[in-house]
Amino acid sequence: MIVILAEKPDQARKLASPFPHTKGNGFLSIQSCKEFPNGATVTWAIGHLVELKEPEEYRPEWKKWDLATLPIIPGQFEYKVSKDKAKQFQTVKKLLKEADEIIIATDPAREGENIARLLILMAGCSKKRIKRFWTSSLTENAIRKGFAELKDGKETIHLFHEAQARQIADWLVGMNASRLYTLLLQQKGIRDVFSVGRVQTPVLKLIYDRQKEIEQFRPEPFYELEGQFTVKNGTYRGKLNKRFSSLDELYETVRPDITKEQQTYQAVIKSVRISEKRTPAPKLHSLSTLQSKLNRTKKFSPTKVLELVQSLYEKGYVSYPRTDSQYITEEEYTYLQKHVDQYQQCLGIHVPIRSLQPSKRYVNPEKVSDHYAIIPTEKVPDTKAFETFSSDEKEVYYEILKSALAMFMTDYVYDETVIITSVGKQEFVTYIRGSEPPEIIQSKGVQN
Structure with missing residues (x-):
């Protein structure tokens, strides 16, 4: 039995979509087909189902915040299943136990590897045969190609080790520095709890410094002739x-x-x-560039933009929204190229096409990690579908369409x-x- 492990339910649905399948409770069953002669089962995490234990779960005396117990450094770090996700973990564990082969199909990056490997570890299945599905594109052709060209699991296990190092570093800094600064400040009469993080605190300092620069800025007049x-x-x-x-x-x-x-x-x-x-046309949109553009042109807040793109993503009209990439792979470019006329019809425009050959300004697999840029999907809304869009959703969808179409157009000369x-x-x-x-x-x- 082959078990395919996805990161999220929507990712699992896309992985199963090219093949005949049925829905189960916490999994999808792929029927016998060319790629899976004996069928397969797709199941999923819900983000991080497994997390590091709290200090008191190692030693009872570590529950109390006390300077005398610092630093807290467990002899060996241990993991536990998140309480609110225990039901899905039991489903995943049961399927992994029954598997002859496990295919990791989480996001092709460090955190995706971490999510999958920890589930396999907690299920006691680390010694089973493991393969790695490796593609950031979830078009039908890319999915079929990915399953036809699976990597050996040993090729990507280093990503799991990297993720563990990051996770443990976060835990050590967070658990120790938060207690240290909170207790020291309490000695000064400040009763709040102060959260200190490996990334959180340096970023907060950068924001603070920038705010101070703004507050202390004094305009200086100058003259030009x-x-x-x-x-x-x-x-x-x-x-x-x-x-x-x-x-x-x-x-x-x-x-x-x-x-x-x-x-x-x-x-x-x-x-x-x-x-x-x-x-040349601007690069494709990442989440931050899309938020910036729509804030400037439509006064939408970043939170509102994310909610609108998420809604369009769940309806199947745009790609995954939480991405920091402005690039796509050849797979996405191919389907975008095929739908250029339909996208133009959606916008009610017709523009000359410069070239249908991909440019590295937009198409560069080396710069795509977990997710590619935000682009329209192959599912193009018809008139009836457009009626279900709110006016704000239309604005966001139009901006994503324009961004994708622009890469086919001639340079502004x-x-x-x-x-x-x-x-x-x-x-x-x-x-x-x-x-x-x-x-x-x-x-x-x-x-x-």
């Missing part, structure tokens, strides 16, 4: 590439060439350089003209986009 230049065919403006802390400093610097009293000067166009510039205009020894710089400058600038002498 700008000129308006008149030529035969129009006018343009230029600016000195200098900033001055006072008007006196400004005039002292430019006095040999420009005075307060005189208003017009003879100026000379020293150079005109025209170059072609290209701006424009001419940038840089004009250097001199007044005595002072040089004013002008930057202009578009074709206007060559039409304006047709003489070497100008007046201001």
Whole structure:
């Protein structure tokens, strides 16, 4: 019997979706098929079903917060099943006990490995044959390919060891430093409990430092000198590439060439350089970039964006939301390419497609770990489905669609003209986009 271990229920459903299957209580049964001639069972964790024990579970005297007992360092770290997840653990344990082969199909990264290995360890099944399903893409083709190219479990066990080191380090810092600082501060008359964490506390310090910088910021005025230049065919403006802390400093610097009293000067166009510039489409969205964009354009809070994307994800229209990646793999690119016309119909637009060849700006498997960027799925909503979307869900879905479509479009191409205009020894710089400058600038002498 083959048991496939997923990280979450929705992940289990996607793993089983390419194959004929039925639903059980805490698992899915895959029927006999080409990939699984004898069938298989997919079960799942609910995040971390297994966690490290509390100090008092090692020694009763460690329950009381006392400086005399610090540091708390168990001789050997032990694990326990989370009380609120015990029912699912029993289901997983029973299935693992019955398994001849276990396929770990949790997220392909350190924490995914940790979740699966701890379950296998707690079920007493570490010596069974273990294979590793390794892909961050959960399209049908990627799932079939992943099961056809399983890794030996020994190839990824180092990730479990890394995760254990991280988990134990968190425990040691949290349990000891929290008690230490709380007890020391209580001696100073402060009665609160202070939580100290290996990552939490340094991050909190960075936030505190930044807030202090903002509170203590004092704006300092500065001055710039700008000129308006008149030529035969129009006018343009230029600016000195200098900033001055006072008007006196400004005039002292430019006095040999420009005075307060005189208003017009003879100026000379020293150079005109025209170059072609290209701006590619922005990268695909991670959760943070999507939150930032929608906060800026729609005033949605980060929490609201996450809730809306989660809702769209649960409906099957966008990929997993909690991702820090802005890249996808070839598998996602292939299905996005096939649905370009449908995505455009959803937005009611038609744009020229630059190329259907993947660019490393967007498609880079090496930069995809647990999850890839937030993109639309192969499930494209029809008119009836759109009616079930709230207005805010539509805004979020449209933004994700635009982000995905943009990577197929041509770069934004424009001419940038840089004009250097001199007044005595002072040089004013002008930057202009578009074709206007060559039409304006047709003489070497100008007046201001």
